Amino acid sequence: MRAENLYSEHWPLAYEAYEQGWLPSQDGSDYIAADGLFSILRNHGVRFYDVTFAMPPISVTGYGEAPSHVLRLPAGARTPA
Secondary structure, X not given: OOHHHHHOOOHHHHHHHHHOOOOOOOOOOOOOOOOHHHHHHHHOOOOXXXXXXXXXXXXXXXXXXXXXXOOXXXXXXXXXX
């Protein structure tokens, strides 16, 4: 990753990849510390990806009752085609 990636459409990846230790910077620099805006996020412990979150298993046997965290449409509501 490189400092200029912080200002691209993939900025969340550029930020998280360095902060989470997934990808190093290409030149070995700490491009988060060198950036005035993103260093503020770091100093406040901002994260956009929670590595501790675990998705519940997806049912492959049927379409039973949806888990409680899934948005339910009101009875008779139609989804767009």
